[in-house]
Amino acid sequence: MGIVGASGSGKTTLGRAVxxxxxxxxxxISLHGKALGTGRRGxxxxxxxxxQLVTQNSLGALNPSRTVGAAVGRPMRLHRRCPAGDIPVRVAELLEQVGLPPEFTDRYPHELSGGQRQRVAIARALAADPDVxxxxxxxSALDTATAESIMDLLGRLRERRGMALILISHDLPLIASRTDTVTVLEGGLAVESGRTADVFAAPRHPATHALLGVAARAV
Structure with missing residues (x-):
């Protein structure tokens, strides 16, 4: 699922609330038909x-004093996903799944490139075995080739794990090529939603028209 909208439309707020x-x-907000609380203690x-949420700023999201191995292993301990003795092996497996060598477990965030940090952030989120x-x-902060490789990675992981994927982005071509459905936000409201191809081919709301017009001019 894609979520799009102009800056300030509520995309990040919606993601954080979910x-x-x-x-x-x-x-x-509900998952598998069960209502969920909101807020950190809800x-x-x-x-x-x-x-699980992966944010735009991977450097800010990762603890600078914590190694990659410690960062990825922490959700396994918190959510009790495997025995403590198996965590190092499981961390190495997750790093390989996101395209990083196991020896990265001893590195710190500042020693990685932007694309590598984003892969670590994804591995940390996957360590919790999320449904969504x-x-x-x-x-947004990655070069085109790195961004494409990250999206290819997410597509493979989604299929392998049977996981739902929500993409929040200003990049309409990315949303058009990588999502099945899309929701358009304006002023904190969902003003249009449906199959991505249908919404982008025949937009009904002025906000969607405006977004597609900006994207066309940028191209």
Missing amino acids: AGLQRVASGT RDREQRRRL LICDEIT
Whole structure:
């Protein structure tokens, strides 16, 4: 699923609310038919595990004093995903899944490139075995080749794990090529949604028209 909209339309706020990091004033959030609380203390450990968020700023999201191995292994301990003695092996496996060599476990965030840090952030989110992975502008600071490789990686992981993927992005070509459905936000409201191909081919709302017009001019 893609979420698009102009700057300030509420995309990041929506992602944070779904992930349980921000309280909402009204409405409901549910997973597998069960209503979820909002805010940092509104959910139990299992509910928090099932929805994971990868943010745009991977350097800011990763603890600078914590190695890659410690960062990726922490969700496994918090959510009890495997025995403590198996965590180093599981961390190495996750790093390989996101295209990083196991020896990166001893590196710190500042020793990695932007693309490598983003892969670590994805591995850390996957360590919780989520049902839903929310990605907020995770390719915006990356070069085209690195962004494409990250998106290819997410596509493979989604299929392999049977995981739902929510992409929040200003990049409409990325949303058009990588999502099945899309929701358009304006002023904190969902003003249009449907199959991505249908919405982009025949937009009904002025906000969608405006977004597509800006994208066309940029091309």
